[in-house]
Amino acid sequence: MRDGVQLIAYADRFGGTLPALGRLLTGPLAGLFTGVHVLPFFRPYDGADAGFDPDDHLSVDSRLGGWDDVRALGEAFDVTADLIVNHASDRSPAFRDVVARGDSSPHAGMFLTYDTVFAAGATEADLVRITRPRPGLPFTPVVLGGRKRLAWTTFTPHQIDLDVRNPAARAYLSDVLRCLASNAVTTVRLDAVGYAVKTPGTTCFLTPDTLAFATELATEARRLGLRVLAEVHAPTRVDNGTAAVVDQVYDFTLAPAILHAVSTGDSGPLREWLRMRPDHPVTVLETHDGIGLVDAVGLLSGAQISALEETVRRNSGGTSRMSTMPDGTPYQISCTAYDALGRDDRRYLLARALQLFVPGIPQVYYVGLLAGRNATGVFGDAREINRRSYTPDDVAVALRRPVVRRLARLIRLRTSHPAFRGEFTVEDGPDGELILAWRAGQAHAELHVRLAEPSFRIRSTPPP
Numbered sequence: 001m002r003d004g005v006q007l008i009a010y011a012d013r014f015g016g017t018l019p020a021l022g023r024l025l026t027g028p029l030a031g032l033f034t035g036v037h038v039l040p041f042f043r044p045y046d047g048a049d050a051g052f053d054p055d056d057h058l059s060v061d062s063r064l065g066g067w068d069d070v071r072a073l074g075e076a077f078d079v080t081a082d083l084i085v086n087h088a089s090d091r092s093p094a095f096r097d098v099v100a101r102g103d104s105s106p107h108a109g110m111f112l113t114y115d116t117v118f119a120a121g122a123t124e125a126d127l128v129r130i131t132r133p134r135p136g137l138p139f140t141p142v143v144l145g146g147r148k149r150l151a152w153t154t155f156t157p158h159q160i161d162l163d164v165r166n167p168a169a170r171a172y173l174s175d176v177l178r179c180l181a182s183n184a185v186t187t188v189r190l191d192a193v194g195y196a197v198k199t200p201g202t203t204c205f206l207t208p209d210t211l212a213f214a215t216e217l218a219t220e221a222r223r224l225g226l227r228v229l230a231e232v233h234a235p236t237r238v239d240n241g242t243a244a245v246v247d248q249v250y251d252f253t254l255a256p257a258i259l260h261a262v263s264t265g266d267s268g269p270l271r272e273w274l275r276m277r278p279d280h281p282v283t284v285l286e287t288h289d290g291i292g293l294v295d296a297v298g299l300l301s302g303a304q305i306s307a308l309e310e311t312v313r314r315n316s317g318g319t320s321r322m323s324t325m326p327d328g329t330p331y332q333i334s335c336t337a338y339d340a341l342g343r344d345d346r347r348y349l350l351a352r353a354l355q356l357f358v359p360g361i362p363q364v365y366y367v368g369l370l371a372g373r374n375a376t377g378v379f380g381d382a383r384e385i386n387r388r389s390y391t392p393d394d395v396a397v398a399l400r401r402p403v404v405r406r407l408a409r410l411i412r413l414r415t416s417h418p419a420f421r422g423e424f425t426v427e428d429g430p431d432g433e434l435i436l437a438w439r440a441g442q443a444h445a446e447l448h449v450r451l452a453e454p455s456f457r458i459r460s461t462p463p464p
Contacts, residue, residue: 002078004034004415005356009366010050010288011041011064013389018065020392022073028399032411035078037189037363039288041070048158050288050387052082052191053089057176067183074184080229081185083176085217086192087159090142090151094172095160102145109166112152114139116163117198131195131205133233135326154195164196164213174220181224188221190214190246194232206234206241215245222247229282233331236273236298243278251281251360252295256308258285259340260300262351263311265432265451269299274358274426281360285351286337286368289383293322293330305330315342319374321382334382338371338403345371345403350449350456352407356414357436357447359424364411366390370398371407413464419445 007025015021018041025033040051043061047053060066073079088095094107102108118126132138132154139150140157152161162169180188197213198204218228228246236253243249253273261270285291291312293305300308312320312333320335333340341347348371356362367388378384390398398404414420422440429435432451437444445460 002034003421005032005411006035006037006078006080006282006361006363007033007366007369008037008039008080008284008287008363010039010045010387012045013387014366015390015392015395017063018060018069018073022069022076024392024395025073026076028396029408032408032415033077033364034415035080035186035361036073037080037187038070038073040082040084041065047089047091048156050381050383052084053087053091053156053159054084055089055091055093057084057088057172058179071184074186078186079184080187080189081180082191083173083180083188083217083221084191085162085164085173085196086154087161088172090158090160098144099142100145102147104145107168108144110162110169110172112161112163112198113144114150114152117152117200117204120200122200126201129201129203131203131325133325133331152198154192161198162196173217177217177221177224177226181221181226185226187227187229187248189229189231190217191231193217193230193242194234206232211241211245214242218246233292233294235294235329236296243280248280248282248361249278251277251283251358252287252292253277253299254281254283254355254358255285255291255337256293256296256300256305258351258354259291259312259337260296260304260308261354261451262341262347262454263308265454267432267434267449267451269296269304270354271426271428271434273299279359283355283358283360283362284365285355286335286340286365286386288365288387290323290332290334290386291337291340292332294325294332297329309333312340315340316374319376319385321385323382334385336372336374336386337365337368339374343371343373345406347454348403349406349410350451350454353410353447353456353458354434354436354449356410357438357445362411362414369404369407369411370395371401371403372398409464410458413445413458413460417443417445417460417464419443419460 042054043056043059045051045061098105140153142151197209229248230242230246257270316339323331419438427435434449437446449456
């Protein structure tokens with residue numbers, strides 16, 4: 001795996017196609033990134049959940065290109081792609097066959113229904129215990145072979161959960177893994193893996209059965225030469241166990257810790273998190289889903305999370321939106337990182353410098369790369385606030401902005417400087433000051449942060 005910074009982007013929204021994305025990476029963005037996470041490019045990329053509900057997980061949407069274009073990206077970059085573990089589309093041929101033929105379909109066992117999990121029935125306590133990131137119970141009425149059933153739908157009614165213990169479902173996931181491995185994908189992201197196994201009498205989220213399944217899937221992926229990245233949102237106080245069974249996990253907690261520090265000048269939670277975070281993370285400031293808040297529960301107090309949400313709302317001019325878990329726990333904020341920091345270039349670059357200096361593989365979301373603003377007039381899915389589309393001409397214009405040019409220099413430093421392949425230390429200065437340093441032999445890179453001002457400076461040997 002190449003050391004350096006990764007880009008995360010939708011091909012249709014950053015360039016328009018897979019070849020166009022490749023031309024951006026090797027052209028105006030040359031030297032910035034060593035890897036790219038291409039968000040779902042399967043057929044279709046524009047379904048009910050922006051590609052996370054493909055009809056065909058084995059095909060590239062022809063509007064974006066083909067597998068040869070994925071392989072071309074893989075020749076120059078580490079490529080991350082999604083294995084959508086938890087569910088399949090209600091438009092998929094397999095599910096449509098079950099709709100038509102019911103239990104006579106060879107695919108019938110692939111899909112979870114209420115009865116699959118609760119064969120003996122469920123109590124009210126069983127049902128309210130189920131963890132779901134959206135309001136309501138995770139069931140959608142369907143008609144399968146002429147019989148009314150309740151399909152298990154953790155996310156949208158169009159995403160039918162898989163019974164990952166069923167041989168047909170496991171064969172399906174294995175087919176996708178083999179397809180990705182044979183087309184120059186380096187890393188597979190296990191999307192929503194925390195919800196993949198439903199065990200009656202539990203929360204159906206991050207249970208021992210879930211971890212056993214993740215271990216099994218990761219072992220299979222590694223045999224194919226793939227690295228495994230787990231995507232799990234859970235409070236800091238929850239030891240979700242996934243870091244022990246995969247190659248990388250997302251450090252979603254880092255983003256709210258940095259935003260809190262940069263917005264308030266209080267470095268305490270960030271310092272604490274740097275002492276306890278996982279050893280092999282992928283770091284983000286924002287994602288295609290937004291800025292996670294649930295991950296900071298247990299690190300930030302309830303009052304601090306509320307204050308952060310209000311700060312982001314104010315900084316964004318009221319264009320951000322917050323979602324909560326059914327029990328009221330803050331879940332995520334839909335907002336660009338640039339708007340979350342009030343479009344203040346100093347604070348934005350400081351936040352990015354912190355992300356880039358913290359150990360891990362930094363992933364920069366394409367809207368964040370261009371210091372993008374919130375999309376306005378968004379109805380329905382609030383996550384579309386942070387999913388702008390950029391043509392190659394739009395990218396060229398954005399790259400001329402001073403804040404973007406300075407961010408590009410920071411990314412280039414993180415990708416190319418040899419110090420980042422060495423040892424990391426944090427020096428505690430006065431409250432509100434941090435010194436993050438890397439050293440490898442004679443190579444040295446140091447970030448000195450003054451949160452109260454806010455300001456930062458970078459010293460490096462050799463100079464960038």
